[in-house]
Amino acid sequence: MRMPKKYFQQEAETMPVEEIKKIQDEKLVKQVKYVYDNVKYYRDLMDKKGVKPEDIKSTADLHKLPFLKKDDLREAYPYGLLATDLNKCVRIHSTSGTTGKRVVAFYTQNDIDMWEECTARALVAAGATEEDVVQVCYGYGLFTGGSGIHGGSHKVGCLTLPMSSGNTDRQIQFMMDLNSTILCCTPSYAAYLGENLKEKGYKPEDNKLKAGIFGAEPWTEEMRRDIEKALGIKAYDIYGLTEISGPGVAFECEEQKGMHINEDHFIAEIIDPDTGEVLPEGTKGELVFTSLDKEAFPLIRYRTRDICILSREKCSCGRTFVRMTKPMGRSDDMMIIRGVNVFPSQIETVLLNCGYAPNYQIILDRVNNSDTFDINVEMGTEDFSDTPKEITKREKKLQDAMKAMLGINPKVHLLAPKSIPRSEGKAVRLIDNRKRYGITI
Ligand code: ADP
Numbered sequence: 323m324r325m326p327k328k329y330f331q332q333e334a335e336t337m338p339v340e341e342i343k344k345i346q347d348e349k350l351v352k353q354v355k356y357v358y359d360n361v362k363y364y365r366d367l368m369d370k371k372g373v374k375p376e377d378i379k380s381t382a383d384l385h386k387l388p389f390l391k392k393d394d395l396r397e398a399y400p401y402g403l404l405a406t407d408l409n410k411c412v413r414i415h416s417t418s419g420t421t422g423k424r425v426v427a428f429y430t431q432n433d434i435d436m437w438e439e440c441t442a443r444a445l446v447a448a449g450a451t452e453e454d455v456v457q458v459c460y461g462y463g464l465f466t467g468g469s470g471i472h473g474g475s476h477k478v479g480c481l482t483l484p485m486s487s488g489n490t491d492r493q494i495q496f497m498m499d500l501n502s503t504i505l506c507c508t509p510s511y512a513a514y515l516g517e518n519l520k521e522k523g524y525k526p527e528d529n530k531l532k533a534g535i536f537g538a539e540p541w542t543e544e545m546r547r548d549i550e551k552a553l554g555i556k557a558y559d560i561y562g563l564t565e566i567s568g569p570g571v572a573f574e575c576e577e578q579k580g581m582h583i584n585e586d587h588f589i590a591e592i593i594d595p596d597t598g599e600v601l602p603e604g605t606k607g608e609l610v611f612t613s614l615d616k617e618a619f620p621l622i623r624y625r626t627r628d629i630c631i632l633s634r635e636k637c638s639c640g641r642t643f644v645r646m647t648k649p650m651g652r653s654d655d656m657m658i659i660r661g662v663n664v665f666p667s668q669i670e671t672v673l674l675n676c677g678y679a680p681n682y683q684i685i686l687d688r689v690n691n692s693d694t695f696d697i698n699v700e701m702g703t704e705d706f707s708d709t710p711k712e713i714t715k716r717e718k719k720l721q722d723a724m725k726a727m728l729g730i731n732p733k734v735h736l737l738a739p740k741s742i743p744r745s746e747g748k749a750v751r752l753i754d755n756r757k758r759y760g761i762t763i
């Protein structure tokens with residue numbers, strides 16, 4: 323067997339910090355001018371703040387630029403933040419939004435190539451070579467998970483199994499028959515696969531897996547150890563978001579101590595979520611990204627709402643890119659349920675559309691490493707007199723409407739009027755029992 327390559331793009335991944343800064347300075351000046359000239363929405367924000375592209379001479383001036391928030395992306399839906407001719411775009415991806423209006427991100431071929439190079443870096447950091455068989459069981463489609471890793475796997479030259487999510491029996495059959503060596507999916511699905519393998523009588527050493535790349539949702543160190551043990555692998559974290567490209571914005575190396583942010587393509591800042599002030603390195607705060615190379619959907623100072631800490635401590639892997647901790651929480655009310663982003667306001671919209679008052683309670687838990695998602699909804703006094711059969715029918719209808727809005731299936735329970743407990747007059751909307759497992763988002 324050949325010695326695996328340590329880096330996918332060694333020069334970029336290990337350049338001295340001063341070099342990274344220099345590249346960021348140059349790219350930022352160009353990107354700000356490009357966005358100002360091509361994106362009216364952001365130009366207006368800059369004008370309103372009294373900043374001109376000439377004011378941005380290096381990353382030291384970054385703080386002068388206005389932030390972009392998810393609300394801006396919704397307001398500008400679908401084309402308002404597009405910086406290039408639509409004819410130059412080759413793909414869109416999308417993430418769910420609060421009002422049913424989705425956030426849509428556009429990609430040129432160069433954008434796709436850059437993104438796939440990022441996921442290729444993550445794969446190589448996890449030990450991937452062209453001898454590997456990469457089983458991708460992230461969802462394909464509008465979701466970025468599947469195609470992002472898939473593209474990186476091609477770039478490394480691995481044999482790629484585009485499984486997509488679900489159908490666990492088939493996943494296991496292919497994993498065993500085709501000798502998958504690297505598994506890519508959400509951490510909760512990895513744990514679920516581990517349990518299924520055990521139930522089928524397989525031992526961890528029966529599979530050929532050596533590594534897994536797991537992300538898109540929060541997971542704990544404890545979960546990592548469980549997965550590593552159950553599958554007999556080393557488990558790596560990967561982070562990303564559709565708005566900035568997708569998974570691979572940051573990735574873990576063999577150190578498993580935080581994820582390296584691909585700083586030649588993205589600038590990361592940590593801000594105080596309340597004041598917007600930039601915080602010194604090593605401080606916990608909200609992560610903000612500026613894309614430096616994107617052509618179609620170049621976002622400047624995009625607020626991720628993810629709370630984390632950045633560290634420039636030297637890493638034994640030789641990579642010089644700054645590392646981020648796992649997201650430790652959110653500065654908004656977004657929940658991540660089975661890897662899908664869900665906002666309470668989406669649930670309220672469905673309730674109102676279906677003729678219910680927004681008296682509800684979300685209950686999340688984790689059973690067998692998989693999220694459970696229940697929504698209790700109070701009925702109006704007139705519905706309460708319905709027969710149990712009619713109530714079950716109404717529950718099913720509401721459940722279908724929730725599924726259509728959220729993309730995942732909650733269990734809906736219709737309850738008697740005024741049965742959801744109020745504390746100080748205000749109902750507690752979310753009971754997240756997953757916290758006892760250390761899941762904080
Ligand atoms: P993704 O494909 O990564 O789920 P989305 O755009 O749908 O992309 O969601 C992005 C959000 O998912 C991030 O802002 C973050 O809150 C969460 N997320 C992504 N990766 C991770 C990870 N490794 N650990 C914890 N949360 C993550």
Ligand code: ZN
Nearest residue numbers: 575637639641
């Ligand atoms: Zn490292």
